[in-house]
Amino acid sequence: xxxxxxxxxxxxxxxxxxxxxxxxxxxxxxxxxxxxxxxxxxxxxxxxxxxxxxxxxxxxxxxxxxxxxxxxxxxxxxxxxxxxxxxxxxxxxxxxxxxxxxxxxxxxxxxxxxxxxxxxxxxxxxxxxxxxxxxxxxxxxxxxxxxxxxxxxxxxxxxxxxxxxxxxxxxxxxxxxxxxxxxxxxxxxxxxxxxxxxxxxxxxxxxxxxxxxxxxxxxxxxxxxxxxxxxxxxxxxxxxxxxxxxxxxxxxxxxxxxxxxxxxxxxxxxxxxxxxxxxxxxxxxxxxxxxxxxxxxxxxxxxxxxxxxxxxxxxxxxxxxxxxxxxxxxxxxxxxxxxxxxxxxxxxxxxxxxxxxxxxxxxxxxxxxxxxxxxxxxxxxxxxxxxxxxxxxxxxxxxxxxxxxxxxxxxxxxxxxxxxxxxxxxxxxxxxxxxxxxxxxxxxxxxxxxxxxxxxxxxxxxxxxxxxxxxxxxxxxxxxxxxxxxxxxxxxxxxxxxxx
Amino acid sequence: xxxxxxxxxxxxxxxxxxxxxxxxxxxxxxxxxxxxxxxxxxxxxxxxxxxxxxxxxxxxxxxxxxxxxxxxxxxxxxxxxxxxxxxxxxxxxxxxxxxxxxxxxxxxxxxxxxxxxxxxxxxxxxxxxxxxxxxxxxxxxxxxxxxxxxxxxxxxxxxxxxxxxxxxxxxxxxxxxxxxxxxxxxxxxxxxxxxxxxxxxxxxxxxxxxxxxxxxxxxxxxxxxxxxxxxxxxxxxxxxxxxxxxxxxxxxxxxxxxxxxxxxxxxxxxxxxxxxxxxxxxxxxxxxxxxxxxxxxxxxxxxxxxxxxxxxxxxxxxxxxxxxxxxxxxxxxxxx
Ligand SMILES: Nc1ncnc2c1ncn2[C@@H]1O[C@H](COP(=O)(O)OP(=O)(O)OP(=O)(O)O)[C@@H](O)[C@H]1O
Ligand SMILES: [Mg+2]
Numbered sequence: 001x002x003x004x005x006x007x008x009x010x011x012x013x014x015x016x017x018x019x020x021x022x023x024x025x026x027x028x029x030x031x032x033x034x035x036x037x038x039x040x041x042x043x044x045x046x047x048x049x050x051x052x053x054x055x056x057x058x059x060x061x062x063x064x065x066x067x068x069x070x071x072x073x074x075x076x077x078x079x080x081x082x083x084x085x086x087x088x089x090x091x092x093x094x095x096x097x098x099x100x101x102x103x104x105x106x107x108x109x110x111x112x113x114x115x116x117x118x119x120x121x122x123x124x125x126x127x128x129x130x131x132x133x134x135x136x137x138x139x140x141x142x143x144x145x146x147x148x149x150x151x152x153x154x155x156x157x158x159x160x161x162x163x164x165x166x167x168x169x170x171x172x173x174x175x176x177x178x179x180x181x182x183x184x185x186x187x188x189x190x191x192x193x194x195x196x197x198x199x200x201x202x203x204x205x206x207x208x209x210x211x212x213x214x215x216x217x218x219x220x221x222x223x224x225x226x227x228x229x230x231x232x233x234x235x236x237x238x239x240x241x242x243x244x245x246x247x248x249x250x251x252x253x254x255x256x257x258x259x260x261x262x263x264x265x266x267x268x269x270x271x272x273x274x275x276x277x278x279x280x281x282x283x284x285x286x287x288x289x290x291x292x293x294x295x296x297x298x299x300x301x302x303x304x305x306x307x308x309x310x311x312x313x314x315x316x317x318x319x320x321x322x323x324x325x326x327x328x329x330x331x332x333x334x335x336x337x338x339x340x341x342x343x344x345x346x347x348x349x350x351x352x353x354x355x356x357x358x359x360x361x362x363x364x365x366x367x368x369x370x371x372x373x374x375x376x377x378x379x380x381x382x383x384x385x386x387x388x389x390x391x392x393x394x395x396x397x398x399x400x401x402x403x404x405x406x407x408x409x410x411x412x413x414x415x416x417x418x419x420x421x422x423x424x425x426x427x428x429x430x431x432x433x434x435x436x437x438x439x440x441x442x443x444x445x446x447x448x449x450x451x452x453x454x455x456x457x458x459x460x461x462x463x464x465x466x467x468x469x470x471x472x473x474x475x476x477x478x479x480x481x482x483x484x485x486x487x488x489x490x491x492x493x494x495x496x497x498x499x500x
Numbered sequence: 501x502x503x504x505x506x507x508x509x510x511x512x513x514x515x516x517x518x519x520x521x522x523x524x525x526x527x528x529x530x531x532x533x534x535x536x537x538x539x540x541x542x543x544x545x546x547x548x549x550x551x552x553x554x555x556x557x558x559x560x561x562x563x564x565x566x567x568x569x570x571x572x573x574x575x576x577x578x579x580x581x582x583x584x585x586x587x588x589x590x591x592x593x594x595x596x597x598x599x600x601x602x603x604x605x606x607x608x609x610x611x612x613x614x615x616x617x618x619x620x621x622x623x624x625x626x627x628x629x630x631x632x633x634x635x636x637x638x639x640x641x642x643x644x645x646x647x648x649x650x651x652x653x654x655x656x657x658x659x660x661x662x663x664x665x666x667x668x669x670x671x672x673x674x675x676x677x678x679x680x681x682x683x684x685x686x687x688x689x690x691x692x693x694x695x696x697x698x699x700x701x702x703x704x705x706x707x708x709x710x711x712x713x714x715x716x717x718x719x720x721x722x723x724x725x726x727x728x729x730x731x732x733x734x735x736x737x738x739x740x741x742x743x744x745x746x747x748x749x750x751x752x753x754x755x756x757x758x759x760x761x762x763x764x765x766x767x768x769x770x771x772x773x774x775x776x777x778x779x780x781x782x783x784x785x786x787x788x789x790x791x792x793x794x795x796x797x798x799x800x801x802x803x804x805x806x807x808x809x810x811x812x813x814x815x816x817x818x819x820x821x822x823x824x825x826x827x828x829x830x831x832x833x834x835x836x
């Protein structure tokens with residue numbers, strides 16, 4: 001049987017970057033094809049070529065159902081049966097589920113008006129086919145991230161797509177939502193739809209894939225059925241190191257000295273939308289890595305935002321034994337706090353600025369004499385972090401907009417670590433970054449702790465929390481539901497505290 | 501003489517290096533407008549040699565210098581993602597207050613200071629309405645635009661104010677330093693100072709960051725409200741300086757002075773590559789943008805084209821300049 005889509009010798013050059021170099025890829029109907037590779041390996045770029053968002057350099061061939069095809073633009077790609085669910089969600093929050101599913105191809109009734117009934121009915125049919133309980137008339141903005149993703153999948157299905165591309169779809173999903181998605185993907189494949197699935201999570205890759213292809217520096221370095229693949233081979237192909245070398249052992253550097261102590265922290269405005277955080281109290285020691293676990297929506301990010309002064313709150317915060325009042329981020333920073341935010345595009349980065357300018361924004365005065373910035377000093381410091389974190393960029397002058405998702409995340413980490421805070425809060429620090437970089441981030445956090453910096457790690461990745469924390473605090477519905485020491489922290493105990 | 505492969509490689513590298521630098525020059529946004537300015541100048545002087553005389557060029561520069569001065573403040577506001585519609589009112593009212601002070605017999609320095617204070621008040625009002633109350637910049641400055649305009653009519657009853665002024669004051673708008681008119685000298689000084697501020701200082705960086713992503717900037721510790729307050733105060737103050745210069749030039753404060761000039765000023769910034777979405781733009785770009793518009797008006801006069809066509813031609817230039825910029829960026833990004 002001819003494969004649905006074949007690519008031969010696909011290259012893509014950006015100014016200063018060869019993102020893809022003569023890539024070959026074959027995608028078959030009914031097959032879940034995982035594309036793995038380091039940050040910046042070219043995965044998203046390859047997908048953008050398949051969906052007509054980017055044009056490949058001349059010389060390559062794309063064949064769809066055996067016919068040479070030039071994919072002109074996203075609309076054309078969709079007509080050819082190719083849909084994509086982006087790394088960043090692309091739904092319109094203030095429209096309803098049905099309106100999103102039918103966006104830009106709304107059915108028109110006899111009077112030239114929108115045929116709302118038909119939109120709702122067909123959306124309901126697709127959703128029930130997916131066996132998910134989402135109301136077609138709900139506003140998308142009110143849904144969880146996971147549900148929004150399902151809406152995108154419903155949209156892709158209702159186009160009668162033959163190939164659905166998912167670029168890191170589980171990066172921002174809770175564990176539960178991710179397993180729902182994985183079940184869904186297997187089901188779609190069994191109905192004959194081809195799936196391309198990009199992921200950095202090893203467990204997930206082995207759970208979902210029929211075939212795995214590995215990209216490295218824009219080239220296909222491996223492609224084989226999952227049955228012939230092992231974790232060791234996969235990691236070595238991706239990052240050229242052995243899995244066992246990647247993650248070091250954990251050493252605690254926690255001291256007895258309490259650096260940050262939080263008492264009865266809670267939401268200020270009652271009846272505010274979202275969870276109601278209340279009565280959160282805990283201590284953080286110098287040099288300690290404190291893990292914050294909880295299901296998505298448990299209020300972890302909210303607690304961190306309150307401590308950082310970007311969300312109104314009641315309760316007391318003491319730093320180094322002194323009561324402090326923090327009502328905005330710059331006061332928090334003045335007290336030695338740093339905050340690696342969860343959402344890098346919205347909160348972490350100024351996308352139109354260069355790597356250098358983003359990097360130094362938190363601590364620009366370090367490079368200033370009388371408010372005048374010394375460009376050479378700034379660049380040198382930035383270069384050092386680019387090198388030590390392995391940020392893949394042609395230069396420090398590249399706009400972060402043009403960096404791959406994982407490399408953007410590394411820039412956010414760099415800009416805070418370079419400030420040398422006393423207390424560093426990191427919210428989902430390894431979301432979307434490859435396994436090699438994840439190991440580097442863990443090593444970095446350990447090193448910072450060793451230097452006496454106290455760290456709070458918020459993560460939905462339970463193995464990650466268990467691997468790096470000296471102690472775990474579990475949050476459930478805005479309250480602390482467990483404090484577990486490293487020695488006693490097992491997957492089961494932590495999960496039980498989060499859900500039970 | 502045989503040259504070693506290594507040397508060839510090295511000289512090749514050097515050539516690529518130079519080439520890359522040249523290419524990077526092309527990436528600087530101002531170069532676009534600068535090239536447009538030169539091409540337009542070449543076209544006009546092909547028709548009339550008088551264009552390229554020192555006399556004419558200085559006259560043109562003086563004519564656009566006020567718009568250009570105001571565009572320096574405007575472009576900073578635009579880069580933070582805002583807009584300042586009240587610049588024309590600040591300019592007009594500043595000139596008027598200066599005139600009234602002369603009329604009342606105050607000394608020259610007090611009269612000038614009073615004019616500048618008008619700008620400060622406008623800036624504080626705009627900045628506080630935007631940062632404390634949270635009004636959208638368009639609405640806040642539209643309001644102060646109308647209030648300023650209203651005051652001017654109330655004070656003058658539609659009659660120009662023409663006080664006696666000392667000769668030293670009229671230097672400001674009418675004088676020359678060598679062959680260069682004083683307003684042009686002021687423009688050049690302000691351009692250099694504010695370019696350096698924008699490119700080299702922490703304050704400048706914070707302006708770009710605020711417009712690029714206000715939320716991320718605030719979380720990084722940038723005091724975004726202070727940055728915004730500062731740019732509105734600077735914009736109005738610079739405009740009031742332009743108002744004082746304008747009064748010094750004509751020695752008559754017209755009730756309609758500055759009327760509608762906000763559009764020319766915004767146009768200059770936009771032609772110079774500033775994005776109204778914020779985060780992008782430059783002081784030199786805005787000044788060259790103002791120069792381009794000034795050059796075109798001069799060309800229209802010199803070539804005896806119907807002066808009523810001027811507005812239409814200027815509008816066309818804005819659209820062409822900004823479209824080219826957008827298209828060029830799209831090509832560079834490679835995104836469809
Ligand atoms: N518009 C662009 N301009 C310049 N360079 C770009 C552009 N888009 C991508 N790149 C570069 O191309 C390379 C491949 O990027 P891509 O986004 O495909 O990586 P990825 O494999 O998806 O990485 P990640 O796992 O981090 O998402 C990167 O080095 C990136 O910086
Ligand atoms: Mg990607």
